[in-house]
Amino acid sequence: MNLDLTKKNLSDVNYFLQHLDKKSNERDFVIKNPLGSHALCAGLQDEMSVTIKGHVGYYCAGMNKNAHVTVEGNVGTGVAENMMSSTVHVKGNASQSAGASGNGGTLIIDGDASSRCGISMKGIDIIVKGSVGHMSAFMAQSGNLVILGDADEYLGDSIYEAKIYCMGKVKSLGADCVEKEMKKSDIAALQAILDKNKIKADASKFKRYGSERKLYHFKIDNVGNY
Amino acid sequence: MCGIVGIYLKNKKYNKQLGKLLTGMMNNMASRGPDSAGFAVYNKSNNFKYTICLHGSLNSKDLQKNLKTKIKSFKLKTISDHVVIITAAKPEKVLPLLKSIAGIELVGYGKSIEIFKQVGNPKDVVKKFALDKFSGSHAIGHTRMATESAITTNGSHPYSTGEDECLVHNGSLSNHNNLRRTLIKNGIEFKSQNDTEVAAGYISDSLMNKKSLKDTLTSGLKDLDGFYTFITGTRDGFAVVRDEIACKPAVIAETKDYVAIASEFQAMAHLPDVNKANIYEPKPGVVYSWGS
Numbered sequence: 001m002n003l004d005l006t007k008k009n010l011s012d013v014n015y016f017l018q019h020l021d022k023k024s025n026e027r028d029f030v031i032k033n034p035l036g037s038h039a040l041c042a043g044l045q046d047e048m049s050v051t052i053k054g055h056v057g058y059y060c061a062g063m064n065k066n067a068h069v070t071v072e073g074n075v076g077t078g079v080a081e082n083m084m085s086s087t088v089h090v091k092g093n094a095s096q097s098a099g100a101s102g103n104g105g106t107l108i109i110d111g112d113a114s115s116r117c118g119i120s121m122k123g124i125d126i127i128v129k130g131s132v133g134h135m136s137a138f139m140a141q142s143g144n145l146v147i148l149g150d151a152d153e154y155l156g157d158s159i160y161e162a163k164i165y166c167m168g169k170v171k172s173l174g175a176d177c178v179e180k181e182m183k184k185s186d187i188a189a190l191q192a193i194l195d196k197n198k199i200k201a202d203a204s205k206f207k208r209y210g211s212e213r214k215l216y217h218f219k220i221d222n223v224g225n226y
Numbered sequence: 227m228c229g230i231v232g233i234y235l236k237n238k239k240y241n242k243q244l245g246k247l248l249t250g251m252m253n254n255m256a257s258r259g260p261d262s263a264g265f266a267v268y269n270k271s272n273n274f275k276y277t278i279c280l281h282g283s284l285n286s287k288d289l290q291k292n293l294k295t296k297i298k299s300f301k302l303k304t305i306s307d308h309v310v311i312i313t314a315a316k317p318e319k320v321l322p323l324l325k326s327i328a329g330i331e332l333v334g335y336g337k338s339i340e341i342f343k344q345v346g347n348p349k350d351v352v353k354k355f356a357l358d359k360f361s362g363s364h365a366i367g368h369t370r371m372a373t374e375s376a377i378t379t380n381g382s383h384p385y386s387t388g389e390d391e392c393l394v395h396n397g398s399l400s401n402h403n404n405l406r407r408t409l410i411k412n413g414i415e416f417k418s419q420n421d422t423e424v425a426a427g428y429i430s431d432s433l434m435n436k437k438s439l440k441d442t443l444t445s446g447l448k449d450l451d452g453f454y455t456f457i458t459g460t461r462d463g464f465a466v467v468r469d470e471i472a473c474k475p476a477v478i479a480e481t482k483d484y485v486a487i488a489s490e491f492q493a494m495a496h497l498p499d500v501n502k503a504n505i506y507e508p509k510p511g512v513v514y515s516w517g518s
Contacts (some may be wrong), residue, residue, distance in 0.1 A: 019235050036492035054501065055491050074505050076491060077475060095477070095507055114507045134472075136512060152509075 004032045061088045080107045099126040118145045164209040176215040228368040229255025232457040234464040237483040245360030251493040252367045256348040262382040263351040263488040264343025266392040269362030276311040277337040333342035336390030343382040368394040375420040385423045388430030390461040395422040397474045399452035443467045443513040453454030465515035472510035479503040
């Protein structure tokens with residue numbers, strides 16, 4: 001079914017997709033002329049496939065539960081923020097805070113992601129085929145951030161237990177983020193993520209980064225610094 | 227919040243549509259800044275153009291009479307409460323004269339720039355000044371959600387503190403009071419308590435010292451403390467810069483015919499061939515400039 005945003009209004013399209021008739025077999029949707037709309041396809045609960053033809057605004061497919069959303073264009077701030085499960089695939093570039101606070105599912109970005117990609121991620125897998133901007137995986141708690149390109153400054157600042165894999169150059173690491181040994185089990189785990197998402201890349205060529213766990217506890221020696 | 231937009235034409239074929247393109251951009255950013263709006267259009271002229279705002283006590287006929295005795299030859303273009311004085315007379319003569327006339331305020335001047343700004347919803351403001359009728363080479367616009375100073379005409383953007391210069395800003399500065407004092411000592415004049423005007427003054431001061439626009443904005447990254455995405459225009463140039471944290475949004479769309487910048491893609495969705503444009507986000511702390 002085609003949904004044209006020059007003919008239907010954004011709230012009506014979102015409401016329709018959010019309250020899909022559970023008995024309906026119509027599960028494939030194409031959204032035309034998104035014209036940079038915000039919160040498009042936010043909060044989709046049911047299984048369906050949505051293809052958005054064009055560039056969208058902020059918070060696209062946020063809180064996604066069971067929908068497979070593909071954007072044939074660029075996305076604004078906070079794509080797939082707080083996603084719970086399923087997939088969101090962006091064929092262009094993403095703006096800031098892609099996959100922010102994501103709990104689960106997979107976000108794939110074919111282009112670059114800008115600053116703070118995967119900020120506070122809580123279990124989501126984010127795969128960026130291009131590069132990521134500064135402060136990516138800031139305070140990331142769990143899940144995997146996989147970067148095929150480069151990472152800008154302060155990667156993984158104040159990170160908890162999320163894993164970062166980067167194939168390209170890392171400009172600098174943030175506080176408490178360190179390079180970690182890429183064990184056989186890590187290579188296997190990363191290769192499984194890549195294969196599952198049909199991404200042709202050799203997991204052994206990535207470096208792994210994670211928390212040094214020095215910020216987990218307050219050190220009395222630092223009392224004078226506050 | 228605030229919305230900022232700008233368009234720089236690389237190809238003359240869109241010159242006549244410049245105002246129309248910027249109108250669409252500003253209308254789509256009205257939701258980011260419903261308090262006031264303004265725009266600067268660059269269209270080169272052999273004469274000087276002085277844009278002034280009438281404050282009600284004086285109308286354009288009174289102004290005409292007043293100027294006749296002091297300037298040899300001039301033309302007035304009146305649009306709503308703004309008047310553009312078009313004349314060969316140089317700023318050294320005209321600026322003190324304009325300062326001596328009560329009931330008017332200079333908004334901007336130069337051989338290319340015309341600036342219009344007013345309180346009210348951006349959609350009404352652009353209609354009032356008939357922005358869609360303007361042509362030119364580049365243009366910058368702003369929709370304001372007021373934070374730092376009052377909702378008045380001179381609290382609205384763009385700010386112009388030098389010949390053919392202007393600046394729009396999304397964000398807020400924290401060291402503007404200190405910087406204002408330094409710049410006043412250097413001879414820069416300010417008309418408001420607004421933080422953005424200080425940034426505009428900083429740019430004018432640096433350009434007067436023969437620094438390039440790119441170098442000016444690069445040193446601004448050190449000297450201007452706060453959150454910002456700036457779009458700034460000069461007679462032949464156009465630039466955008468974001469602070470190093472980059473919380474304030476910006477997106478660039480570039481085609482062979484134009485470069486457009488806006489707070490959100492929504493503002494550019496109607497531009498010609500935008501779906502074929504190279505669309506990217508300016509990196510934090512990097513100056514992007516076009517022209518000279």
